[in-house]
Amino acid sequence: MKIKEIIVVEGKDDTTAIKRAVDADTIETNGSSIGDSVIEQIKLAQQTRGVIIFTDPDFPGEKIRKTISELVPGCKHAFLPKDEARPKRGRGIGVEHASNDAIRKALHSIKEEMKEFSSEISFDDLLDAGLIGGSKAKDRREKLGLLLKIGYTNGKQLHKRLQMFQISRGDYLNAINKILKEENK
Incomplete structure (x- = not known):
């Protein structure tokens, strides 16, 4: 499965997991304090190929997702359920622990941000x-x-x-x- 957009992940282990599951390029944020140069890379990626934000299903991952979403509007989002992001043994949670099928499923179900939005749900x-x-x-x-x-x-x-x-x-x-x-x- 070839992904046109560039996938934003948290670190190199996430990149390894993504590349194991699909043919894609990634940008790594290297943690929740995202530097200006990384934001500039993501902005360029959004203009040229589009961006999919694929962070861990935990508090730091959501913080990264929110930060990028605010600074780079119009991104797509892939979400991994927590139970599919846990290692078979040990502790932790993250994209790097997900199976190839779970990663492909999340990327198949991406959601796109709407720039102008109103909701039927109050x-x-x-x-x-x-x-x-x-x-x-x-x-x-x-x-x-x-x-x-x-x-x-x-x-x-x-x-x-x-x-x-x-x-x-x-x-x-x-x-x-x-x-x-x-x-x-």
């Missing part, structure tokens, strides 16, 4: 579905992120991400209904 909809506040909110947001392939977010960021990826009200409601049905088994 903040009140999120409250009504128990995605913000309450004992089940975090678990529901994790499941929603998996079903909609938008990754996990905290309550504050969920509405923004639903807007950014133009998730339709129908897709949102189908996912919520599936989560609630699963809980009531």
